[in-house]
Amino acid sequence: xxxxxxxxxxxxAGGSLRxxxxxxxxxxxxxxxxxxxxxxGKEREFAARISRSGGLTAYADSVKGRFTISRDNAKxxxxxxxxxxxxxxxxxxxxxxxxxxxxxxxxxxxxxxGQGTQxxxxx
Numbered sequence: 001x002x003x004x005x006x007x008x009x010x011x012x013a014g015g016s017l018r019x020x021x022x023x024x025x026x027x028x029x030x031x032x033x034x035x036x037x038x039x040x041g042k043e044r045e046f047a048a049r050i051s052r053s054g055g056l057t058a059y060a061d062s063v064k065g066r067f068t069i070s071r072d073n074a075k076x077x078x079x080x081x082x083x084x085x086x087x088x089x090x091x092x093x094x095x096x097x098x099x100x101x102x103x104x105x106x107x108x109x110x111x112x113x114g115q116g117t118q119x120x121x122x123x
Contacts (some may be wrong), residue, residue, distance in 0.1 A: 002112075008119045014085055016085065036096060085121045
């Protein structure tokens, strides 16, 4: 599976962005999908994940209520809608695909990664 993340950019605090992750190769609905982020000098951290059908989602406390993960299996694409952005959301955002069904808050569980897209939130 190849993953291509896009949609990052520069936005003012309080603004919105929608990230996309296009998958190619093995059909994406075989995988649980996640979004992670990594700020300069920090470890990669979990942001959101979604089940294969899209019926189950989970979020880090830091983004809960502001970010929404979704997927369109017909388009082999996963999205991350980010609203009410804060300067502390500034990071490179990565999408990832996992065959595993447990431990999905950990980057170690994911099998495939996209290249990352930069999100910068100015104050």
